[in-house]
Amino acid sequence: MRIYLAGPDVFLPDPGAAAAAKKALCVAYGAIGIFPTDPWPPSDPLALAQPRSRAMSIYARNEAHLRDCDALIANLTPFRGPSADAGTVYELGFMRALQRPVLGYSNVARRFTDRTLRSLGDSARQRPDGVWEDADHMSLEDFDLHDNLMIDGGIALSGGALIVRDVSPEQRFTDLIGFEACLAHLMSGAA
Amino acid sequence: MRIYLAGPDVFLPDPGAAAAAKKALCVAYGAIGIFPTDPWPPSDPLALAQPRSRAMSIYARNEAHLRDCDALIANLTPFRGPSADAGTVYELGFMRALQRPVLGYSNVARRFTDRTLRSLGDSARQRPDGVWEDADHMSLEDFDLHDNLMIDGGIALSGGALIVRDVSPEQRFTDLIGFEACLAHLMSGAA
Numbered sequence: 573m574r575i576y577l578a579g580p581d582v583f584l585p586d587p588g589a590a591a592a593a594k595k596a597l598c599v600a601y602g603a604i605g606i607f608p609t610d611p612w613p614p615s616d617p618l619a620l621a622q623p624r625s626r627a628m629s630i631y632a633r634n635e636a637h638l639r640d641c642d643a644l645i646a647n648l649t650p651f652r653g654p655s656a657d658a659g660t661v662y663e664l665g666f667m668r669a670l671q672r673p674v675l676g677y678s679n680v681a682r683r684f685t686d687r688t689l690r691s692l693g694d695s696a697r698q699r700p701d702g703v704w705e706d707a708d709h710m711s712l713e714d715f716d717l718h719d720n721l722m723i724d725g726g727i728a729l730s731g732g733a734l735i736v737r738d739v740s741p742e743q744r745f746t747d748l749i750g751f752e753a754c755l756a757h758l759m760s761g762a763a
Numbered sequence: 764m765r766i767y768l769a770g771p772d773v774f775l776p777d778p779g780a781a782a783a784a785k786k787a788l789c790v791a792y793g794a795i796g797i798f799p800t801d802p803w804p805p806s807d808p809l810a811l812a813q814p815r816s817r818a819m820s821i822y823a824r825n826e827a828h829l830r831d832c833d834a835l836i837a838n839l840t841p842f843r844g845p846s847a848d849a850g851t852v853y854e855l856g857f858m859r860a861l862q863r864p865v866l867g868y869s870n871v872a873r874r875f876t877d878r879t880l881r882s883l884g885d886s887a888r889q890r891p892d893g894v895w896e897d898a899d900h901m902s903l904e905d906f907d908l909h910d911n912l913m914i915d916g917g918i919a920l921s922g923g924a925l926i927v928r929d930v931s932p933e934q935r936f937t938d939l940i941g942f943e944a945c946l947a948h949l950m951s952g953a954a
Contacts, residue, residue: 665854
């Protein structure tokens, strides 16, 4: 079982340490963790056909890893806004389209509607029918979910787990208890 | 050609009008536009197998539409943060995984790094090597792209277009010039 380790962990000061910690847990559960920054292919970095730029080269490598993995565990801790990191969300949808198990964890437990309202502050308004809207009169999702319904829905439909718990703010991008719970769920054959 | 019309347009005060405007443009180019809120399947709404909730029902419908479409055009105008709407990004990754053309437009032209720095305000810091980081010491992407590299990269690798232009703030979620440019690109066979 090859598991793609999606998340904003790639932006940590020491992404190599984050990768090593997750990979060690994967090994303990009998799986192989693939971190986005792992080389592709391991033996021939030049096989990335003429990357137009460093960013396109990184994209091509990540997509190759995704297609080569059997499942995905995403760090969905809210990142610079009410939702998860955009690259992580893209990868979650990608893997779900391939009908492979997708799982996720968040180290912030507050619900999506509440997080969005907090980020909007005084600019949020309630319509006469009770629906919240922002300053552009665009409505807020209000389904008591962890994030945008495409995220929660994709995980649910794949049979995966979405583990949500509160971790101290300083540890929220490195705490791996939720990650390990996803791993245990996946490797038990439940996903 | 069935085109999935992804975007935060579903949150507009009158999403039906937004759907109708995009669908009319699709017809003019010889395509069929599918809006996320279109019923699925048209003749039998009960075929959505036992939705656990309204949100799961919406998710299942959107995923069915995605699998049934030949291409996707995403409204990637930044939504409540530096990146595009999370549901839209999920759908973009989903369609790219199926190796179908994905295209996008944004009615805000400012680049991703600049938007992220503005949203961080005084909490952003520059490391000695010049890389920007946020208050959690997590780095910022700095590739002169429109959004997270997974978004720009997926569109580029699919051969799709990413149309970025500045529109007045009040019109940024309804202006369809960028959408039509994507449509023209797709229907010309370039994608």
